[in-house]
Amino acid sequence: MTTLSNADVVAQLGWTLQVIYNSTGGRLARFWRPPYGDTDVRVTAIAKEVFGLTAVVWNHECAALVLTPAVQLLIDTLMPPTTVLQTGLLA
Numbered sequence: 001m002t003t004l005s006n007a008d009v010v011a012q013l014g015w016t017l018q019v020i021y022n023s024t025g026g027r028l029a030r031f032w033r034p035p036y037g038d039t040d041v042r043v044t045a046i047a048k049e050v051f052g053l054t055a056v057v058w059n060h061e062c063a064a065l066v067l068t069p070a071v072q073l074l075i076d077t078l079m080p081p082t083t084v085l086q087t088g089l090l091a
Contacts, residue, residue, distance in 0.1 A: 001034055001043045009046045017051060031056045 001009055013032065020029050032053045034043065039055060047053040067075075 001038045002040045004043075006042070006046060009043055010050055013047055013051055013053070030054060033057065 001012070004012065016032075017029055021027065029051075030053065032047055033056050037057050039047075039057070044055050047055060
């Protein structure tokens, strides 16, 4: 995000918020996570002042997830299987 122009930051956030709004029945996002943590004062200010968004960033790196058989069983039990459509979307 930090390499984008002001107009491109507004466009990226605006398009994303429109998709969220359309796909959730009109809910408005209040928070955003900068992709890869790539933000600075300018980008954060645009998100806050134009869209009212609060940035959420992490404060440490997480360790690699280890899928033990028990964890995999839990995931398989709680999450329905997904299929990749030819469009590349998950269903």
